[in-house]
Amino acid sequence: MSNLEISNDSIRQFEQTGYLLLENALPTSLLQQWRNIADKLEKQALAEYEQGTQSGDYCIVQDPVGPRLMRYDNMIELQTEASIELLACPALITLSEKLCGIGAIPIAMDILYKQQHPHPVINWHQGAQHPRTYPYLNVGIYLDDAPEGDGCLRYVPGTQHKLEDIQQLSQKHGWEIPGTIEQxxxxxxxxxxxxxxxxxxxxxxxxxxxxxxxxxxxCVQGIIESQSQSEVWADIRKQFMALVLERAQHIPDGWQHFYPLRKVNQSQLVTQMRAKKEPAIPAVWAIFPVEHPDYPVPSELREND
Structure with a gap:
């Protein structure tokens, strides 16, 4: 896909429900490039794990069937060139413009590896709690199919406006919180x-x-308002976004004056990004383990464990 439009109706849908699917949005070449990267990183992580030399950039869990990779973090720092190409593609530029707005910067970029059961389940949770003055997005870029009924994402539309009682909701309803949809x-x-x-x-x-x-x-403005990361860190990410925009086919109106285009040395910036890491705001989960016959692992799967 070379161009992508996000209609006003889609924007209103996103604001009401809290999520939006863009179908076939990633160019085939980028999809294959990142599938190759994901394959390589998984093999590398497992090899290091077997040798006892694993790094802090990824998480391997010891499933009942053996060690399996769960996530690989810090793609912006570890795969900088590929990350720039990805963020510069039309779909990412368009959604950054339409749903985040001027000042948009990448906070973090990681790869999640969802393995076949038995493997950790992603329990009900809400992402970073923050003042809602400025948008804050979590963008999932799919390298593989996630069909219905096979562990794809479940949402409770409209719950993005405040912190929910995750403990009570999951204890009472399990996976079937009223209004839940499977996407x-x-x-x-x-x-x-x-x-x-x-x-x-x-x-x-x-x-x-x-x-x-x-x-x-x-948005940079949201970071400064909430002080979730330092202004120095935010400025480094703003410089990274300038590199992204220099590769983009289209730069949104007004963005040329906000970001330091053609003023950033990429190699020096990568060194800064690696030296000045700051954590993202953590997600919010249930406080205590939830006891429910079909949550988090459905009863028929527990019987086979």
Whole structure:
């Protein structure tokens, strides 16, 4: 897909429900490039784990079937050139403009590896709690299919406006909180969610691994307002976004004057990004383990464990 439009109706839908699916939004070349990167990183992480030399950039869990990769973080720092190309593609520029607005910068970019059950389930949770003066997006870029009924994302539409009682809701309803919808996606789709929407995903039943790139986008103004990261850190990410815009086919109106275009040395910036890491705002989960016959692992899968 070379161009992408997000209609006013789609924007209103996103504001009401807290999520929006953009189908077939990622160019085929970028999809294949990142699938290759994800494959390489998984093999590298497992090899290092076996040798006892793993780094802090990824998480490997010891499933009952053996060690499996759960996530690989810090893509912007570790795969900088590929990250620039990805963020500069028409779909990412358009959604940054339409849903985040001027001042948008990438907070973090990681790859989540969802393995077949038995593997950790993504329980109900809400992303970073923040003042809602400025948009804060979590963007899922799908490298593999996530069909309905196979551990795709579940949302409770409209829950993005405040902190929900996750403990009580999950204890009472399990995966069937009233209003829950299941949102499938295909490789190449982009699924955008408001950072605070209540969401989770059941176990993956089919064989193999599902890889999704998760990109957090937020306005510089929101970071400064909430002081979630330092202004120095935000300025470094703003410089990175300038590199992205220099590769883009289209720069949104007014953005040329906000970002330091053609003033950033990429190699020096990468060194700064690696030296000045600051954590993102953590997600909010249930406080205590939830006891429910079909949550987080459905009863018929527990019987097979």
């Amino acid at each position: 499938p996606a295909k490789a190449g789709d982009i699924l955008i969610q408001d950072m605070m929407i209540l969401h989770g995903s059941q176990p993956k039943r089919s064989p193999g691994c599902r890889r999704t790139i998760y990109l957090e986008l937020r």
